[in-house]
Amino acid sequence: MRLADKDIIEQLQKQILVLQGNHKPGSEQLSVGLGEIETAFPGNVFPRAAVHELISSSAEDASSTNGFISVILGKLMQKNGCCIWISNKRKIFPPALKAFGIDPERILFVDTWKVKDALWTIEEALKCDALTAVVGEISEISFNDSRRLQLAVEKSKVTGFIHRQQPKVINAVACVSRWKISPVASILPGKMPGVGFPRWNVELLKVRNGQTGKWLLQWSPKGLEYISEQISTTKMYERETA
């Protein structure tokens, strides 16, 4: 392949990415600050103007998933911005959000009873470009509905999270990524008793134009830490033998 052809192909690929709703690389798009995970996405940047799908299969997973969403929200919202959290069985306890760097008073919680209302609310919220992010907790979403949400964010550049709790079927949706987060036993340094900082197993099951992956993360007041598999297992081993 000639060098010029390669250039043309790269150029075209970039154009396709933009058409698919990704930001132009190098433009105002800034890194969210998630570290390694961001390398899984095209352009090594966490896509903001996109809808992310997260799936949880139990109440414990749901809590960890919301924790992970809160980490990203905290990074996205920084010191300003506003977020709308839509759910039909809301369990979020606002004071706990402060630990993730979010001011709980900057989040508006919307409770809906009907799935139809929830979808409508999510779509309307995603259309509002004044918001930073929208979190929707629903269990079922059809492909068509997810496409509507995707179209809304492409215009408004709002980040959307669809948290599907115990869905009956895991169908294909038009979201940019699919995540699965589950809690992992925490570890305190040394032989200290008690519960440590939250740890999660973060799986990126699907990602458009990117690389899927799996990470072990720990959230502490210092921020997000990546834990390599070996260290954690050796530590576990030490602990059990001790």
Next chain:
Amino acid sequence: MLRRQPELKDSPFVLANNEKGRRVVKAVNNIAQGKGVFTGMVVADCRALVPELQLFDYDEVQPKKLLMSLAEWCIRYTPFVSIDEDGLILDASGCTHLWGGEQGYLREIHTRFKNFGYHIRMGMADTIGCAWALCHFGKNGSIIKEGKQSEAISGLPSAALRLEQSAWEKLEKLGLKTIGSFMTMPRTALRRRFGQGLLTRLDQALGAEMEMLTPIKPICPFEERLPSIEPIRTAPGIEIALKNLLAILCERLTKENKGLRKCELRCYRIDGNIQKIEIGTNRPTRNVIHLFKLFELKIQTIEPDLGIELFILEAPVVEELLSSQDALWAMSSASEAAVAELIDKLAGKIGSNAIHRYLPAQHFWPERSIIETSSLTEKPDTEWRTDLPRPLHLLPKPEYIEVSVPMPDYPPLLFHYKGIRHTVKKADGPERIEQEWWMQEGQYRDYYCVEDENGARYWLFRLGDYSSGNPKWFIHGFFT
């Protein structure tokens, strides 16, 4: 009565109820009246007069209710309607031209009521007193021109002055049968014999003294009306009417630098029913497009039935529009407005009680540590606490769990929740949270953070202690 049972139209009937052990007639229809039945008669006497007379129960509250609903219906003719003891008073100033003058105004009201099956008596004059007199004692439907009150009432009986019974009986006794016979008498003589009441009533009827009315509905300063020539039955028709009204109202608000917080659209149907839709906004606004969007969600709820003949748009709550409002969440004012508009829209569709915003409260008891606020701009008075572990998911109600505990004041070894056994591997605690006795009586809670064999973290608590029997354990939340 006639509206519900049209077959009664051509037969005499009365409404009666029990009074001092006998049935007394309280209301008579005009056919029965023509046959000599009048209110206050005993039913047995009436039966003797008119054998085919029909009898119905008289409901004490019904006439009042009916009068009220008729008054509301009459708002279509003027915004100022008030209820008299047995009638309605309409302030028609500036309204009659819409129905082609005073004659046309009265004729319109008369025909409409007649079609409904009501027999009404009307009078129109510059003063309330004069109109009342005409209506009760004068020719039905008479209109008195400006300044002709004294001529009009001079021929009427003295009872037409809305006097107390004793006063007009006294006048009758003295041979002063018509108002004209004492109207020109010296005022001091009248006052001495009949008191100030007579003079006041006389002055009120002649227009020498002001008389206040209380309208059934306070008149809203921001109100626009749109009568339609043909009854409107379709949604696009209603939308056009609404857009026109909103444009007029918002133009007025712009002139006065105000924004509305609440807006109501009332649709008067030709069958007398009133359809209402209402919207509210979180901050004062006069944006026609935004307001229309809020109404748009509710237009479907209007039942036009046979058609709507009048639209009234009212802004009962109006506030000064400040150019710079308190910064909401450190956003630009344009974004703030966009968020506020979104919230209005959501509130319009799913109800404002579905939207929550929380501020910290100074309580340790988890359920009371947050307080809901309805305002979008209110800032927290205190910091959110982060020094104590709090779960991200809190169950709306703590759920009972079965545990096995090695010894008092220790976290459980294992617990059963929803049929699944969780073995506790790690635990923190206890954190004791006492009941605030000045708010609620009850036992304290000892909270533990525990982690099970799968790495899931829970917030459990024990209610009370082991000294008082076997305390219960509950799960209250999930950590991340």
